[in-house]
Amino acid sequence: xxxxxxxxxxxxxxxxxxxxxxxxxxxxxxxxxxxxxxxxxxxxxxxxxxxxxxxxxxxxxxxxxxxxxxxxxxxxxxxxxxxxxxxxxxxxxxxxxxxxxxxxxxxxxxx
Amino acid sequence: xxxxxxxxxxxxxxxxxxxxxxxxxxxxxxxxxxxxxxxxxxxxxxxxxxxxxxxxxxxxxxxxxxxxxxxxxxxxxxxxxxxxxxxxxxxxxxxxxxxxxxxxxxxxxxxxx
Numbered sequence: 001x002x003x004x005x006x007x008x009x010x011x012x013x014x015x016x017x018x019x020x021x022x023x024x025x026x027x028x029x030x031x032x033x034x035x036x037x038x039x040x041x042x043x044x045x046x047x048x049x050x051x052x053x054x055x056x057x058x059x060x061x062x063x064x065x066x067x068x069x070x071x072x073x074x075x076x077x078x079x080x081x082x083x084x085x086x087x088x089x090x091x092x093x094x095x096x097x098x099x100x101x102x103x104x105x106x107x108x109x110x111x
Numbered sequence: 112x113x114x115x116x117x118x119x120x121x122x123x124x125x126x127x128x129x130x131x132x133x134x135x136x137x138x139x140x141x142x143x144x145x146x147x148x149x150x151x152x153x154x155x156x157x158x159x160x161x162x163x164x165x166x167x168x169x170x171x172x173x174x175x176x177x178x179x180x181x182x183x184x185x186x187x188x189x190x191x192x193x194x195x196x197x198x199x200x201x202x203x204x205x206x207x208x209x210x211x212x213x214x215x216x217x218x219x220x221x222x223x224x
Contacts, residue, residue, distance in 0.1 A: 101153035
């Protein structure tokens with residue numbers, strides 16, 4: 001069945017370090033892929049998305065490229081800030097009916 | 112425009128009780144989905160409703176039920192609460208057609224004692 005696998009956290013980085021959070025997926029069709037972010041005590045916010053192979057989603061310095069050949073959608077940011085500390089969720093939508101989420105990766109950025 | 116709203120924010124119940132959670136979607140959004148997020152895990156899909164009809168159901172027992180009203184707001188009901196039902200319950204709305212992006216509410220934190 002459809003599923004998402006994320007790298008386990010927590011990930012701890014110093015401010016201005018490079019960030020990569022790995023995400024791979026399993027799906028039978030051509031799902032849309034998403035990254036959501038959850039700040040402490042809050043709901044989920046869409047960070048970026050990609051709807052077809054080779055699409056690159058980007059927002060607030062974060063990027064992710066839909067790689068169908070490797071079934072991956074890794075999240076990257078060139079220079080993280082303390083304010084980026086949050087839990088990041090990779091998700092796929094195979095059929096416009098429901099999302100499958102990964103288990104989340106907690107990011108801690110130290111000043 | 113207001114985002115997705117949920118009520119109540121927090122709720123404490125005891126085992127065996129019943130609970131009703133409420134969600135109002137973004138204006139113009141006709142699709143509402145419910146997710147359960149247990150602490151430390153990703154959200155798990157419970158239900159999707161569109162135009163008052165159930166369009167999808169996740170792997171949850173029959174104790175969980177939902178409905179959507181003519182104004183597109185929705186209720187999630189859980190009967191015979193178990194300790195394991197303690198979680199953050201998230202509601203998401205989507206404008207059916209076009210973008211499949213879902214917008215999430217802040218959630219209802221349910222604690223079952």
